[in-house]
Amino acid sequence: MRPPSGPGGGIGRVKxxxxxxxxxxxxxxxxxxxxxxxVTAEGASCEFQLERVLFxxxxxxxxxxxxxxxxxxxxxxxxxxxxxxxxxxxxxRVDVDRPGxxxxxxxxxxxxxxxxxxxxxxxxxxxxxxxxxxxxKSAEELLNEWQxxxxxxxxxxxxxxxxxxxxxxERCRDRIFFLQIPALxxxxxxxxxxxxxxxxxxxxxxxxVVHYIYKAGLYGADPDAMTDDFLYGxxxxxxxxxxxxxxxxSVAEAALPSMRRGGR
Ligand code: NAP
Numbered sequence: 651m652r653p654p655s656g657p658g659g660g661i662g663r664v665k666x667x668x669x670x671x672x673x674x675x676x677x678x679x680x681x682x683x684x685x686x687x688x689v690t691a692e693g694a695s696c697e698f699q700l701e702r703v704l705f706x707x708x709x710x711x712x713x714x715x716x717x718x719x720x721x722x723x724x725x726x727x728x729x730x731x732x733x734x735x736x737x738x739x740x741x742x743r744v745d746v747d748r749p750g751x752x753x754x755x756x757x758x759x760x761x762x763x764x765x766x767x768x769x770x771x772x773x774x775x776x777x778x779x780x781x782x783x784x785x786x787k788s789a790e791e792l793l794n795e796w797q798x799x800x801x802x803x804x805x806x807x808x809x810x811x812x813x814x815x816x817x818x819x820e821r822c823r824d825r826i827f828f829l830q831i832p833a834l835x836x837x838x839x840x841x842x843x844x845x846x847x848x849x850x851x852x853x854x855x856x857x858x859v860v861h862y863i864y865k866a867g868l869y870g871a872d873p874d875a876m877t878d879d880f881l882y883g884x885x886x887x888x889x890x891x892x893x894x895x896x897x898x899x900s901v902a903e904a905a906l907p908s909m910r911r912g913g914r
Contacts (some may be wrong), residue, residue: 670770674703674799675761677754677775679711680725681838682863683732684855688834690801694774695738697829698799703774704761705741706731708711712751720868722746731858753787756794774799777806777828781814793822800826803834845869 676691683705691703707725710716719725726746733739744760745752754773762771773792777800783789793815800811808828812819836854844851846869851860864871 665871671765672697672698672700672770672772673760673761673765674700674772676703676705676889677708677757678706678779678840679714679719679771680705680707681719682725682728682731682840682841682855682859682868684836684838684859685853686831686834686836688732688736688803688856690774690831691739692736693829694772694799694801695832698772698827700738700772702740705739706745706757706761708752709745709748710751711755712787713785724862724866724868728859728862732856734858747883754852755786756791757852758792758871770797772797772799772827774801776800777802777811777832780826781810784814784818790818793818793825796825798826799829800853801829801834803837804830804832842869843873848872860889875883 674691674694676687676694678687680687691705694700695703707722707729711719711721723746726741726743729741733741742761744764745757746755758771759772762769773796775798780800783793786792806829811826815822827843841851841854844854845863851863863869
């Protein structure tokens with residue numbers, strides 16, 4: 651669902667040039683970031699003609715008990731690794747560096763001041779997260795002042811958000827846009843559980859992030875799970891050619907048995 655824009659030719663083109671710059675603000679806990687998030691950001695960027703998308707990992711997610719998420723430094727690092735390849739994607743430390751809960755109203759006020767009043771900010775997040783937006787700090791001001799792009803997982807029911815917003819829905823429906831993202835069948839919760847159970851998480855998130863999770867031992871990751879195939883994949887994704895990656899694999903094959911016996 652696109653926001654309104656001018657007609658294609660003549661005056662429309664002039665208007666288009668004068669149109670305020672649109673910037674996407676991709677808010678989330680990103681514990682960890684995965685392809686569902688990246689597809690959401692890319693989809694929003696194309697559909698809404700965003701100049702860039704600023705990923706903003708929450709420092710302390712307001713609705714989560716402190717200590718129940720991975721440290722912000724890890725979530726920030728994983729977000730940087732995942733977004734490096736896209737020149738339109740940037741990562742902001744605005745929430746990570748700020749003490750206390752990362753209220754979205756404060757985030758958007760700070761970013762609006764940074765980007766300038768001539769910028770239109772679009773807050774992008776999961777539609778599921780927005781189902782509780784009335785519990786957020788200064789919810790009405792948020793909905794009146796900024797635009798929202800809600801990424802929906804398969805099976806999302808719009809009526810649930812309408813019911814949550816009640817009479818506010820009619821007043822702010824022009825500023826809430828929906829984006830269907832089938833890739834959001836991937837979820838951070840599922841990825842964390844897979845790591846805990848020693849199941850594969852490859853192809854659910856970028857390889858450098860997979861590598862980081864194992865290296866940092868996040869979510870109870872077992873470094874023994876770094877099998878030869880896994881190392882081969884990581885070496886390839888880090889830019890190694892097939893020959894060098896195969897060498898990494900054979901070194902790993904030789905080293906893994908003794909590592910597993912505890913000789914690390
Ligand atoms: P969450 O409760 O962990 O996530 C709710 C759902 O939305 C999950 O299914 C989640 O999937 C999905 N989701 C979250 N961010 C997404 C994104 N950027 N794109 C697509 N799907 C996304 O929500 P959260 O991540 O902690 O919070 C979302 C944003 O809302 C953050 O920026 C947070 O600061 C803000 N928020 C603000 C307040 C407030 O101001 N009081 C309160 C709550 C949330 P995954 O688990 O797979 O990511």
